[in-house]
Amino acid sequence: MPPYPHGFKFTPNHEWIQISGDRGKVGITDYAQEQLGEVVYIELPDLGATLNQGESFGTIESIKAVSELYAPVSGEVVEVNSTLKTNPERVNAQPHDSWMIVLRLTKPAEADDLLDSGRYSALLK
């Protein structure tokens, strides 16, 4: 079982968010990348896009499959990691370092209901 970092919050859809102040970096978990296989394409939203919790903010594709990316909490997209456009395979190599977007949280309380690393790990068993 790979370690799921403390200080991150997780969704049952296998996204993570690392919150600092009113900002949160969002990515997908090691489990998610393992299930997908080799990532070859990522589609991310435009800067300034506003998302509701659970809303799709993009897609991630492996050779075989396509998956939606869902916002763990509501917010505005204030940064997009464009290096993943050209190097999508980084998501496989370093899933917990490969943030996709940074959200400015508009409903920070939503984060309270996300899973911590212990509960997320338990979910995968």
Added chain:
Amino acid sequence: MERAVDAPLKRTPLFARHRASTARMTTFAGWEMPETYSGIAAEHLAVRTRAGLFDFSHLGEIEIAGSDSLDALQQLMCTDLAQLRPGHTQYSALLTSGGTFLDDVVVFSLAPRHFLVVVNASNIDRDHAWISERLGAFGDAVAVNVSARYALLAIQGPASEEVLQPLTGIDLPSVKPHAFSHGEVAAVRATVSRTGYTGEEGFELLVPPQSADRVWLAILDAGRSVDLVPAGLGACDTLRLEAGMRLYGYDLNEETTPLEAGLDWMVCWAKDSFSGKAALRRQQSEGVQKKLVGFELMDSGIARPGHRMWADGSLLGRVTSGTRTPFLKKAIGMGYVSAAHAVETFEVEIRHRRVRARVVPMPFYRRQRPFGA
């Protein structure tokens, strides 16, 4: 993946071997098969540059024999089987009376009036029933579903011959493309053909199921020197697509004919009659309504089966195969476009976006043959 409770997944004789390894399993046509061992891209590249070993035991085999069996097959299939000499194979198709694909198959001529037909996994029972039903009209001919008697292994890639030769007494250089020979591989009775579904040099081996594991391990062992890898259906799909080979159930089905699929060369018009001939003749004289094209995307994105293709606001058709291939590193695909629109570029609707694509000749990839070969 959803499936009916009363339809357990079928497993090949190598299932335990796959499960004991690092293979990630998937379901295909009712079979639990390895999707990948070490990553689809890595396996794809290994086959293009060295060698890969596949388990294709889910494919079916139907034996057809009897003094009237050649006449019968000439009626059931659209190619000219009179051209097929014993010891050789031929790519052929079973067509409905409407000229559409019931299946695409490979016919082995074992002896005069004795054939082995390798069919797609999803069609085994249907093909067998369809053939059997029609054989009665031809006198002395029988069809036997012998799928359980064979495991089918494929070694594909430029180093295939180098790996396989030390394991067999068959003189592999004398086995020409599309030909086969009977002998032993790793001391196991085997029928070895120079055939494949990857666009690469290679061999396919029909072996008894109880010995499949022995052959599998022997080839993996012999392949160590060239870094041969076991490979799954994921790489098989990207390899065959790069090579422009159609996949039944996606690019070919009961709604498409050889003329629409760009496989006109399969149709032997010189035969007096065969199933689907009248319908194909009509289609040939009237012109096809749709045509399979190969395409590559001009912008970022990946086309997938089912995506719609548009030009100037008109729906052209749908994508039937599509992926991003590891060797060419391009998003490529196939799809049927309305023949009324002879387009060179179009757009693929990928979820909410429209991505530009251009028609390119197939195959997308053609292996470089050594000089003089």
